[in-house]
Amino acid sequence: MMRRNLVLFAAILLGGCGGQLPLKSTSQLQVVNDTALPAPVRTDLVAQGRDSLIGPLDTIAVDVFNVPELSREVQVDPGGSISLPLIGTVDARGKTSVELARAIEGALRSNYVRNPEVTVNVRNSVSQVVAVDGQVAEPGLYPVTNQMTLGRAIASAKGLSEFAKLDDVVILRTVNGQRMAGLYNMTAIRRGLYADPAVYPNDVIVVGDSPARRLFKDFVSVTPLLAAPLIALIQK
Numbered sequence: 001m002m003r004r005n006l007v008l009f010a011a012i013l014l015g016g017c018g019g020q021l022p023l024k025s026t027s028q029l030q031v032v033n034d035t036a037l038p039a040p041v042r043t044d045l046v047a048q049g050r051d052s053l054i055g056p057l058d059t060i061a062v063d064v065f066n067v068p069e070l071s072r073e074v075q076v077d078p079g080g081s082i083s084l085p086l087i088g089t090v091d092a093r094g095k096t097s098v099e100l101a102r103a104i105e106g107a108l109r110s111n112y113v114r115n116p117e118v119t120v121n122v123r124n125s126v127s128q129v130v131a132v133d134g135q136v137a138e139p140g141l142y143p144v145t146n147q148m149t150l151g152r153a154i155a156s157a158k159g160l161s162e163f164a165k166l167d168d169v170v171i172l173r174t175v176n177g178q179r180m181a182g183l184y185n186m187t188a189i190r191r192g193l194y195a196d197p198a199v200y201p202n203d204v205i206v207v208g209d210s211p212a213r214r215l216f217k218d219f220v221s222v223t224p225l226l227a228a229p230l231i232a233l234i235q236k
Contacts, residue, residue, distance in 0.1 A: 058075070062082075087104065105118045130205060152199070153203075161207075188227075
């Protein structure tokens with residue numbers, strides 16, 4: 001998943017560590033002053049260079065100007081289509097709000113609606129997801145709901161597998177175009193030693209041994225991840 005020539009910059013969070021000394025930089029790791037994975041900026045929540053696209057199970061509002069009987073809120077079906085009066089089924093999957101509005105206008109014109117003006121707004125999007133992989137019961141893609149956390153994301157994947165390593169949980173994230181990683185200990189989180197971290201769309205969560213986990217081995221070998229997680233910047 002990550003090439004061996006990645007240069008990793010990391011910070012040890014020291015809050016609540018008592019007299020623990022800060023770690024020095026190594027050839028792979030440079031200590032930085034941070035206390036948590038930063039929240040992604042808006043551009044991190046969508047694929048770079050792509051418009052926000054409508055996906056299956058998103059809820060959208062279709063407003064036809066001056067024709068209230070044709071205006072309504074609908075949910076995109078699992079196949080990516082919506083059904084509207086007069087025009088029937090319309091493929092919404094992979095379209096922007098503007099593209100779908102133009103498609104609906106074209107269908108209405110074909111059914112003798114004069115000069116239709118259509119606006120489409122996404123009310124609730126579940127097409128952005130978090131990937132949960134590794135030692136969980138059901139690895140896969142899961143919708144990111146409001147206030148999603150690492151613990152809730154793992155619960156969405158039906159929990160940890162029987163022999164999962166609780167101290168080997170990595171979150172991979174892009175923040176303002178920069179790849180970042182956080183190494184977390186689920187036992188420490190469950191004991192309340194530090195907060196259950198927030199999870200955002202497009203995050204990748206890996207439980208257990210992985211290439212991402214092994215990049216942290218130099219720091220983890222000299223300090224236990226009990227009082228704080230390990231936060232890192234990743235550069236090629």
